[in-house]
Amino acid sequence: MLRVSRLSKSFGGLRAVDDVSLEVAEGRIVALIGPNGAGKTTLFAMISGFLRPDAGTVVFRGTDITGMARHRICELGLVRTFQLVQPFVGLTVRENIAIGAHVRLARRRDALAKAAEVAERVRLTRQLDEPAARLTVAGRKRLELARALATQPKLLLLDEVMAGLTPTETEEVVQIIRAIRASGVTVLLIEHVMQAVMRLSEHICVLSDGRIIAEGRPAEIAAHPRVIEAYLGHGAAARMVASATTGSGDGH
Amino acid sequence: MRRTVAVGVVALGLALAVPLVVRSGFWLHLLTLMLFFGYLGGSWNILGGYAGQFSFGHAAFFGTGAYVTAILQLNLGLNPWVAMLFAVTGGALVGLVIGFLSFRYGLRGSYFALITLAFSEVLRVLATTAKITNGGQGLVVPLRAGLGNFQFPSKAGYYYVALTLTVISLAVAWGIEHSRFGARLMAVRENEEAAEALGVNAFGHKLAAITIAGMMAGAGGTFYVQMFYYIDPRIAYGPAISVESLLVSIIGGMGTVFGPFLGSVVLHLVGDLTRQGLTDAPGMSLVLYGVLLILILRYLPNGLIGGARSLAARVGLRAGGAASAG
Numbered sequence: 001m002l003r004v005s006r007l008s009k010s011f012g013g014l015r016a017v018d019d020v021s022l023e024v025a026e027g028r029i030v031a032l033i034g035p036n037g038a039g040k041t042t043l044f045a046m047i048s049g050f051l052r053p054d055a056g057t058v059v060f061r062g063t064d065i066t067g068m069a070r071h072r073i074c075e076l077g078l079v080r081t082f083q084l085v086q087p088f089v090g091l092t093v094r095e096n097i098a099i100g101a102h103v104r105l106a107r108r109r110d111a112l113a114k115a116a117e118v119a120e121r122v123r124l125t126r127q128l129d130e131p132a133a134r135l136t137v138a139g140r141k142r143l144e145l146a147r148a149l150a151t152q153p154k155l156l157l158l159d160e161v162m163a164g165l166t167p168t169e170t171e172e173v174v175q176i177i178r179a180i181r182a183s184g185v186t187v188l189l190i191e192h193v194m195q196a197v198m199r200l201s202e203h204i205c206v207l208s209d210g211r212i213i214a215e216g217r218p219a220e221i222a223a224h225p226r227v228i229e230a231y232l233g234h235g236a237a238a239r240m241v242a243s244a245t246t247g248s249g250d251g252h
Numbered sequence: 253m254r255r256t257v258a259v260g261v262v263a264l265g266l267a268l269a270v271p272l273v274v275r276s277g278f279w280l281h282l283l284t285l286m287l288f289f290g291y292l293g294g295s296w297n298i299l300g301g302y303a304g305q306f307s308f309g310h311a312a313f314f315g316t317g318a319y320v321t322a323i324l325q326l327n328l329g330l331n332p333w334v335a336m337l338f339a340v341t342g343g344a345l346v347g348l349v350i351g352f353l354s355f356r357y358g359l360r361g362s363y364f365a366l367i368t369l370a371f372s373e374v375l376r377v378l379a380t381t382a383k384i385t386n387g388g389q390g391l392v393v394p395l396r397a398g399l400g401n402f403q404f405p406s407k408a409g410y411y412y413v414a415l416t417l418t419v420i421s422l423a424v425a426w427g428i429e430h431s432r433f434g435a436r437l438m439a440v441r442e443n444e445e446a447a448e449a450l451g452v453n454a455f456g457h458k459l460a461a462i463t464i465a466g467m468m469a470g471a472g473g474t475f476y477v478q479m480f481y482y483i484d485p486r487i488a489y490g491p492a493i494s495v496e497s498l499l500v501s502i503i504g505g506m507g508t509v510f511g512p513f514l515g516s517v518v519l520h521l522v523g524d525l526t527r528q529g530l531t532d533a534p535g536m537s538l539v540l541y542g543v544l545l546i547l548i549l550r551y552l553p554n555g556l557i558g559g560a561r562s563l564a565a566r567v568g569l570r571a572g573g574a575a576s577a578g
Contacts, residue, residue: 048449074451082449088442099439102432103451111432147450 001026001155001186002047002078007056009042016042018210020056024155024203029177029187031197033221034207035230040190041083043207044157048080049073061154075103077154081147081161083190085140087132093119094128096143100150114150122146122176138169145173149180156180158189162196170196198222206230267415271408280407286520287414288475292493293500293512294421295468300498301506302428303461304441308365309372310497312350313343313466315488316375317473322391322483323384332393332402336474343470344463346371351462355455360444369494376489390484393477402478410479417475418513421468425509437461438507469497503548505557514556 002024009017017039024030032040045051047058049070057066060078079100088096097115098108105111119125122142127135135143141161148156158177162170174196181187191197197204198218205215208230214221221227229235274280292314300306317339324330324338354367379385397403404410428434439447440454448454477483487493504515522544526537552559 050445050449069453070448071451071453074449079451080449082446086443086446086449088439088446090442091438095435095438099435099447099452100450102435106432108430108432108435111435147446151451 001028001061002188003059004043004047005057005059007043007046007058008054009039009046009051010054015210017046017053020207020210020212022205022212022215024186024188026186027181027184028203029181029189029201030203030205031201032188032190032205032207033192033194033197038207038230039210040207041159044080044159044190048078048157050080074151074153077152078157079148079151079153079155080157081144081159083159083163085144087135087140087143089131089133091132092129093124093132093135093143093146096132097124097146097150100147103151115146118146118150121149121179123172137164138166141165141173142176145176149185153185155186155188158187158191160190160192162191162193165193174200264419268412271406271411277407280411282520282524284407284411284414284479286517287411287418287513288472288479289496289500289520290513290516291414291417291421292469292472292497293504293516294418294425295465295472296497297425297501297506297508297512298428298437298468299461299465301501301508301511302425302434302441303437303458305458305461306361306365306498307368307462307465307494308498309350309368309370309494310465310469311489311491311493312346312368312372312375313469314473314476314493314497315372315379315483315485316342316346317470318477318483318488319379319385319391319473320470321474321477322393325393326391327384331400332474332478333400336402336471339470339474340467341470343466343468343473345466346375346470347462347464347466348459351459355458355462369491372489372491372494376485379485379489385485388485390482390487393481395481402474403481410475413475417471422509422513424464424468429509433457433460441507499545501555503545503555505555508555508557511555511557518556 004020004022007017007020008015020039020043032043034040042051046053049065049068049072052067057064059065060073060076063076065073065076065078088099094112094115097118098111101111101114101118105114116125116128119128122145124139124142124146127139132140132143141164145158145161162173165173170193177187177189177200189201201218203215204218204221206213206221206224206227213226213230214224216224270283271280274283292310295313296307296310320339320342321332321335324335325332330338350368350371354364359367380388385391395403397405399409402413428437436447436452436457439450439452440457444454473488500515500519501512502515503519504513505511523537523541526540530536530540548556554562
């Protein structure tokens, strides 16, 4: 579905993304995790055409989309959401989602009908005719998801759609994402809410200081010494093993 | 929907009957100007109101249309109706050039406003110095009254042409509000990056908007020349037209179908009534005009249409609340 090969991007002297390669197989939910500043959002921006990489290629369903115009990438079926939500605040929720729907539907009426249908999938039906400006944080996150979904993508790039949500809200989004995948959409997500990541994804890539330091199934990643070190600092893995063997650790 | 059509047909019928009732040349002239500036505002509204790109140099399109019309008549003896097609093309080309240069290099907001102002000023200076425009003295088109020559012995003729232009501009705005193209323009206005992520070619849409605005304002230039038989650099490319175009849209309500039209009616009524009522205190009318402008902008940030809508929403809310309470 998606093949990223040796992608790099520097800002001044900082290598934000350094020689990253990764693959997303069709029908999967893949997570991209890593500490703050690891380069996750930069990587997303390069995949979706919002940043031009210094080196490397992005191939989506057999097409090289490196450096392609953003709207063309969306038309091909790869759509992103924004970590800092970007609703069209002057428009209603229905009109917001319809913008996404217009990628496949030229007629206004069809796009508005599609918007209502997508709103139901992300549980925004009750707010359909409210101005987007009036939505709560959780509502805005869902709107972000809904607009992307309305473009009928093949691959959905979700940038922290659960950040700032309550546990109940997070649980709802987890279910929504599962339903999206079940409908045949491949998902690549950036997420900090670890519990959700572990439950949702089948494959995890860990990014730290612009490099992929580990990848594998959630269970492997949770036990990976380099991952633990990236998150908790140098020597953390060794200390955890030590505390676990002496029986004083609490297992987290 | 059916009610809207009915209201529209009745309104159009009344508008068509106006010259039969209103015999005063003064009022017909005023009505014609209201329609004309509403039309120019309507063209500004496509770019500024729907696409969110504030042009401060709308005169660049208008003036080009006016000069193209005058020059083609004087130098090639072209019929003004035919010249109008060239004026529309001229307006479109100026729009394409300004749009391409500024949108290609990502100029937004006040930078875009400044670049459009700069273009109209450059054109004004060029028109002042060039031979073909007869410099600062301006051009007078040959007088030959008749429908075929787009010159009318009575004010009613101009009124009907202005009414036609207005209907066209309202139809264009209505079409924009009910189409994918218009929805995408508004998405670009609200948030360009988000729009692009959702498959909108922001550059292409902004370019289309400025081109359509340029075409409409170009035709407006033809109308002006045919009505006043005269054009000079200050009228064509000066700030007056640019300011008037954006003012009627802002006062009436940006990004609405009827906003520019309504704004033009109100502004001209206010302007003319203050001038009529305050003949013994020169300059006082402008002061009053300014005060009224400030009040409208202060208390109706979304224009007259926006104000009316929020009033309707509040009344509706109260009525709804009363209904649920009872």
